[in-house]
Amino acid sequence: MNTPFSPNDLTAVIEADRAHLWHHLMQHKPLETNDPRIIVEGKGMRVWDATGKEHLDAVSGAVWTVNVGYGRERIAKAVYDQLVKMNYFANSAGSIPGSIFAEMLIEKMPGMSRVYYTNSGSEANEKAFKMVRQIAHKRHGGKKHKILYRDRDYHGSTLAAMSAGGQDERNAQYGPFAPGFVRVPHCMEYRAQWDLSGEEYGAKAADAIEETILREGPDTVGALCLEPVTAGGGVITPPEGYWPRVQEICRKYDVLLHIDEVVCGVGRTGTWFGYQHYGVEPDFVTMAKGVASGYAAIACMVTTEEVFAMFKDDASDPLNYFRDISTFGGCTAGPAAAIENMKIIEEEGLLENTTRMGERMLDNLHALAEKHAVIGDVRGKGLFLGAELVSDRTSKEPCAEKDVQAVVADCMAQGVIIGATNRSVPGFNNTLCFSPALIATADDIDEITQAVDKALTKVFG
Ligand SMILES: Cc1ncc(COP(=O)(O)O)c(C=O)c1O
CATH class of the missing domain: 3.40.640.10 (Type I PLP-dependent aspartate aminotransferase-like (Major domain))
Known part of the structure; x- marks a missing residue:
């Protein structure tokens, strides 16, 4: 991260966020216990938050947006x-x-x-x-x-x-x-x-x-x-x-x-x-x-x-x-x-890269589905993929949303940002979402699915 942030700057930014910002799709609590995540810099597939922590962004700015990656001068x-x-x-x-x-x-x-x-x-x-x-x-x-x-x-x-x-x-x-x-x-x-x-x-x-x-x-x-x-x-x-x-x-x-x-x-x-x-x-x-x-x-x-x-x-x-x-x-x-x-x-041939990397990611997710029974279905096209989590493969009962969110949180702790369907179809906020930038390399794709593998093991055993 190039931007030097002193602890004082960070405190002021967090205080201003807490005092005045209304974040989308977020239920703010009367007493916020966690610091808001403030993203201060991005380069390629990676972003850095205000604490200096590096993340591999597997969702292109959380909502499928940053197709060519960060920091394009x-x-x-x-x-x-x-x-x-x-x-x-x-x-x-x-x-x-x-x-x-x-x-x-x-x-x-x-x-x-x-x-x-x-x-x-x-x-x-x-x-x-x-x-x-x-x-x-x-x-x-x-x-x-x-x-x-x-x-x-x-x-x-x-x-x-x-x-x-x-x-x-x-x-x-x-x-x-x-x-x-x-x-x-x-x-x-x-x-x-x-x-x-x-x-x-x-x-x-x-x-x-x-x-x-x-x-x-x-x-x-x-x-x-x-x-x-x-x-x-x-x-x-x-x-x-x-x-x-x-x-x-x-x-x-x-x-x-x-x-x-x-x-x-x-x-x-x-x-x-x-x-x-x-x-x-x-x-x-x-x-x-x-x-x-x-x-x-x-x-x-x-x-x-x-x-x-x-x-x-x-x-x-x-x-x-x-x-x-x-x-x-x-x-x-x-x-x-x-x-x-x-x-x-x-x-940069990014359409071709998207097809190639999408296939790799789909293969990786299918391999994870063989290992983790909680993955009921894997779907996607190009670098736009999802893995639906179910508590039972036969009944296809959706996994509890808190468990899905625990997987997302564990990936985040590992430094990989993934997404999940949320506030959408009642009872079906159970699909993990992946949409890395179209510049993703094979190493990036593998890093994402390895983090998901670890998170699934941690949350579901
Ligand atoms: C398929 C689709 N259409 C429309 C929109 C709305 O776009 P915006 O948030 O730019 O208004 C979204 C946003 O996520 C979307 O996913």
Whole structure:
């Protein structure tokens, strides 16, 4: 760690944190006994806290974000150069990095055409929802306005995004939610809802979407919003045959397909976007976290020329344009960082590395599952993996959350930061989550799984 911290500095920082900060997803206690963890420096895969302790970060900034790793001077420099030249002008005007990054992005997304900048994943999803609603008004007399979302998926923290939220523990006490959002079943084969397997299971899980459309009335359903691989709801990879059938159903009923790539986007699963594994052609793609790896806040709502054309000049309708504003969508730091982020992924071959290291990690986790009966299932794509812990492999009874958290805490004590599903699906906060930066080496991967091995032995014997 380069930054010298005196004990006095540390005490002042901790006092300020305790006195004034409200951390996300954390239940603050009347008398906090543990010092808050304050991260002061990062380089590559590692971060250092204010006590000087080094950690290997296996979750890219806790929430699947820092795809190219910490301490990238090249990104910081690009952001600096851009900011001193031109930091901000609202999105009604263009910017040099905004245009360049939009073009780079669209090159990676055949079939897509237009990029709308905004600030967070939640907002990117809201923009797509608003477009769906506006299209319903313009084309279908307001009727085709319903948006389908899936059990266990998450699309953000704002109220409409939560209305499309399939994680009931996260949603509890925040209702009532916006009308017109309808839930479809999840597609997780490990927690099967139908007595089928493989492709048959995938087709059945997709058919459940068709049943919902028919039940609601196809003339009322405007869009379907799905994560390509579900993140916080349990790292759920789709079963074989799921996505092609989903696409077929959307086309059959003229339902727009919105894919939420906030986690999977920009390399996390070994392709630029998660949906590209499954040969799907979406109408909307939203992305945020890995777009600039957390070096600046940026999110994008990307759509097709066909959707864009619906909002073009129309003399008969003065309201026929997307009447949305995103103040910080005009910040230039985001696209400036995103350009370098994307170049780094290309120049360093990080998609290929993600595929290779993801396979290694999957193998390591499968080996751990042979040793530890508590691992009921291992899932993942690229460097986006999960291990579901169960107290009994036959009944698949989820492990107690306190034990799952004990594994996370033990890894932390060993200097490895891993994650676990939390505050998401009631009773199922039992999946360990791994999403190291795309630069991970074989040694990093082995260090992570060795720490998990030790922690599982300590907690479960
Ligand atoms: C799949 C998915 N969509 C949307 C979001 C919301 O993104 P943000 O927190 O940037 O609003 C998240 C955040 O974790 C997410 O995992």
